[in-house]
Amino acid sequence: MTLFPFRVRRAALLADWPWRGGAGKGCGITRRLAIAGITGHINGLKPKQLRDLERLAQKKMRPEDIIGREVARALAEISTELNRRVGLLIHRSGRIETVIVGDYDRITIPALAGVGAAGGRLRGLRCVHTVLGRAAAVSEEDIMDLACLRLDLMASLTIREGLPDLLHTVHLIPRQIDGRDWTTLPPVHPANVQQSCLSLIEALEEEFVRERPVLDVDQGKDRAILVSVTTGSRSEAEESLAELVELARSAGVEVLGQVLQRRKQMHPRFILGRGKLVEIMLMSLRMGANLLLFDQELSPSQIRSVTDHTDLRVIDRTQLILDIFASRARSREGKLQVEMAQLKYMLPKLTTRDDALSRLTGGIGARGPGETRLEIDRRRINDRIARLSKELKGVGNQRYHRRSRRRKRDVPVISLVGYTNAGKSTLLNTLTKSDIQAEDLLFATLDPTSRRLRFPQDMEVIITDTVGFIRHLPADLLKAFESTLEELLEADLLLHVIDVSNPAWPRQVEVVESLLTKLELDTIPCLKVFNKLDLVDPEDYGQLPSNEEGVVVSALRAETLTPLLTRAWTMLRESVDRRE
Structure with missing residues (x-):
């Protein structure tokens, strides 16, 4: 009888305290009390x-x-x-x-x-x-x-x-x-x-x-510290970090500082050293940063490890590019493609949450403890991806029919390709006297645009502007834009637009050519268009590519485009003759 009141009190305590269920040894369940x-x-x-x-x-x-x-x-x-x-x-x-x-x-x-x-x-x-x-x-x-x-x-x-x-x-x-x-x-x-x-x-x-330095305070604007960790050469890392700065600017993020660390090998948990992480946290406190932006793609465990040690938001290069695409997509197809890429990126990063039994669902008669919240989230994302795939397939069929009608009319197609912000949209505007959005930003335009162009030799063609390429382009994004990039397969000629004013243009050319090979587009005739002549120092004109390599133009000056039209017409005629 003396034990009864104690049992009642202990039972009441256990009823009030939530406990965590998990796979245990022997009895099958390990209880862990959690008091407020x-x-x-x-x-x-x-x-x-x-x-x-x-x-x-x-x-x-x-x-x-x-x-x-x-x-x-x-x-x-x-x-x-x-x-x-x-x-x-x-x-x-x-x-x-x-x-x-x-x-x-x-x-x-x-x-x-x-x-x-x-x-x-x-x-x-x-x-x-x-x-x-x-x-x-x-x-x-x-x-x-x-x-x-x-x-x-x-x-x-x-x-x-x-x-x-x-x-x-x-x-x-x-x-x-x-x-x-x-x-x-x-x-x-x-x-x-x-x-x-x-x-x-x-x-x-x-x-x-x-x-703290004086900042132009904007409550809705992110203030970021950019972080790059590399095991390669410092020059390539600095070049990639400079590109990340431009990506951040394109996303409307204010860059407060940059941190570059070279290591023999990546830290398995934090990607960078613990001491450097402390240094970055102190820098964020002094500068008023609220975002850490990594140049490398982080694994789910690395994101958790970094966020567990800081209250700052943490994103990587891939997520930044996806966010830019999400904000710039205007067409229905573009929005579907970006959403699918975001969901595929998010799926492996779903993790369990530390909220015990609230993770479990299930009704009367259900076998076992029920479905966890994590499983529900994954199932919903997979269902949404399947639905988006079906819709994109329908949009792809519409594009196929439009291409079929063009082939019946025997209208040649020229496609503009190149690194992002190389000036493709500006070139299309100047050639066709259009007013497509063109800004000095990475990925300023995403949705493909087609216009008619008449050559001086009385030949009419369709010229198409496509999404720009970039190094480390997310694989899910490239996969999602398959239907858009299929437009390139029907091209009779590719104009590879290159920003010759950028010191890194040779490496950008390598990135674009490797992606064209990956997309099986390297068999289509290609003319290199070295753009932005107006931004090149006259003293460096002697270092510009020769006429054998391509055509040097300024997309803002129509008078410089005559050699381009001549070379394009000649290559287009040869391409059409070979097809016939």
Whole structure:
């Protein structure tokens, strides 16, 4: 009879606490309690220890104290009893947001999605955790968490005979001292801290704001730090990073800084070194960045690892290109193609979420626990991809019929190809006196456009502008645009437009030619059009390609296009004669 009330109380506690189900050993299910305000390794803790942790989470202290005397004592006692590190995330108001139970030698700070650090400010939370044994009071992981999570302070409490001993506090600084972006306060007993915690944090924030460069603040605009990690040559990485700057400008992203790191091999988790990641986080705090933009394509695990250590949004080059395409697509076909590419890119990056039973669905009579949210999301994406494929197939059939009508009329077709922003749309406008959108931006136009062109020799042709190419073009995007690129298969002549004013134009030519080979278009006659003569320094005219290699023009000056029309007419006649 004496055990009955305890059983009732314990049953009530377990009913109120959600638990996580998973594949276990022996019994098949491993239960992990999760109390509001308490996280970490709480498996196997006794009910009394859980209640002590819950009481600790309900304590409050003065905003001026890093940690109050009473809280420090309770923290030391429970950490000693558990023989594990215990940490507190404390709000500036003195309220304890989270109690973290770790292992003997470390704690893991959970995701802090509910608290922001906008405008380059600190997060508004400080972390105080215990240190057991002879471990270093302030570790490298403490510094990384401090910098990446933009914590107000990071404090370690050493313990002597179950009681609090010394408090070791470290905080960020706006200017480096001795090559470090943080400084350590003298260790003191928690009861003898003289400096006001709140005043210190407010003074630090004022310094960070004062040191930050003046920005044209636009609440709806992303402010990014570009990151490139390479195992190859530095010159190629710098060239690719410069192209990423142009992609960011095309997407309306403000670039605040660039970081380039050469490594013998990519870091399997963070792609770049941990020290460099800390440096980037501190740079973002000083500059007020809210976005990290990687030049390399990140794997799902790498994206998770980086986002787990920072509150900044993280995207890679592929996602940036997809976002640009999504914002620029105007036709129904273009929108369908981009959406399909985005879904295929997103599908492998879906991950499980740490919200326990809320991931499960299922009704009465369902076999097993039901379908997880992850499975539902994947199924819906696959269903949507199948529906888009069907619609794109219908659009492709329409394009095929239009091409068939052109073939019956025996109208020759010229297609413009080339690297993005090489001037294809401008050339089409000048040749046909059209007003197609043409801007000095990467991927300014996506949807294919066709116009009629009459040669001086009384020959009428169809000239078509297609989407531009770029290095590391996402494979899913290339696959999605298959129906559009099929237009090139019907071309009698390709005009390969090249931006000769760009120092990297030889490598851009290699990229386009490799893609043409991949698309099996290398058998179609091709004339190289070296464009943007007006942007070339007259002293460099001698370095321009010869007439044997192609035609040098300026798409903005109609008078320079006569040799192009002559060469194109000659090659077109030869191509048509061969077909006949």
